[in-house]
Amino acid sequence: MAGVYCRTSPPDRVLRVSPRATSPVPEASVEYRLLRDSVARRVRLGKLAREDVCDAHPELLRAAKHVGRPTGDECPVCEATTTMEVTYVFGAKLPPGGTCPGTKAELQRLLRRDEPVSAYSVEVCTSCKFHHLLRRYPGGGEVAATKRTTKRQSTS
Numbered sequence: 001m002a003g004v005y006c007r008t009s010p011p012d013r014v015l016r017v018s019p020r021a022t023s024p025v026p027e028a029s030v031e032y033r034l035l036r037d038s039v040a041r042r043v044r045l046g047k048l049a050r051e052d053v054c055d056a057h058p059e060l061l062r063a064a065k066h067v068g069r070p071t072g073d074e075c076p077v078c079e080a081t082t083t084m085e086v087t088y089v090f091g092a093k094l095p096p097g098g099t100c101p102g103t104k105a106e107l108q109r110l111l112r113r114d115e116p117v118s119a120y121s122v123e124v125c126t127s128c129k130f131h132h133l134l135r136r137y138p139g140g141g142e143v144a145a146t147k148r149t150t151k152r153q154s155t156s
Contacts, residue, residue, distance in 0.1 A: 029137035036123065036132040040076035050077060056124055056131040060086065064124035067102040075125035083123045083130075091117030091140060116141030 042048040054077060056064075068084030075083050087107055090098040092115040101107040110117060117140040124131045 029135055031135050032133045036076065036134070039132065043077055050128070053077060053132075054125075054129045056129040060122065060124055060131055061126055061129065063100050064126050067100055068124060071123060073123075075128060075130055077130040078125060078128035081125060081127045083125050085121055085134065086124055087119055087121045089117050089119045089139070091115055111139030113140035 039048065039053055043050055043053055063086045064084040068086045071083045071085050073083055075081055086100060088098040088100050089107070089110045091110075091113065094110075094117070098120075099110065101110055107119070111119065116138065118136060119139055120136050121134045122131055123134045
């Protein structure tokens, strides 16, 4: 039987994972807005403490203040200020903690690298310290090569 197997709990159950789940096809972008809205709703209903979601790391707050881009949306928790979007890029030949591009041009340059990278966009409220992953998307490597090839073909 083709595929990958993974053990789950209880230990006597084994699930079969589709072979497509482990294929080398470039991954797609993943949006996390529905999860963010669910978290904000749970805070408003009192099912989740505000302190549990408004605990952004000082480095993330610093990045939001200095290189973040306004999202145009109010904070879903405090509704006091506009949230900022901060993007981190991780990949080969980048610092172990990733890099935080300060401009769109720098982000595009990182996403066009020959080596594959993963970009993570985080929404941050600098007032109440709410933070949440907005999206994760691939770049570089085969993804960048495909985009360059498509762009060249369309201009020819």
